[in-house]
Amino acid sequence: MDDPNLRVTDESTFETLLTELLRTAHQNGIEVEGGWDVDGEDGHPDWDVVVTVVERTADD
Template sequence: MTTEETALSSEAELHAELKALFRRAHANGIDVEGGWECRNGTEHPDWDVIVTEVEKNGESE
């Protein structure tokens, strides 16, 4: 599988990309809950990513 980088220009686009990523992972049996360090070399900042499942409310998409 190859990955194409998509230029993101808004927080809404970032949210949509994350939602799509989490849905694909869940659909393929990957547990997306947990924490990961995202190391990016010297050119970009590093991030600590923490994902927790939340209780659904009546307004979930």
């Protein structure tokens, strides 16, 4: 994937894009809570990604 909009060169960009991805999926009715195995391919490691909903109090 060589999308110039997905150039992740630092943690801040990674977090920003991940937040946008999760919010967009949620807005489109996709259940984002759960786990996914990500095949690294091409010499990259494999990952296990787990997303959980965090319930916070109004004070947080």
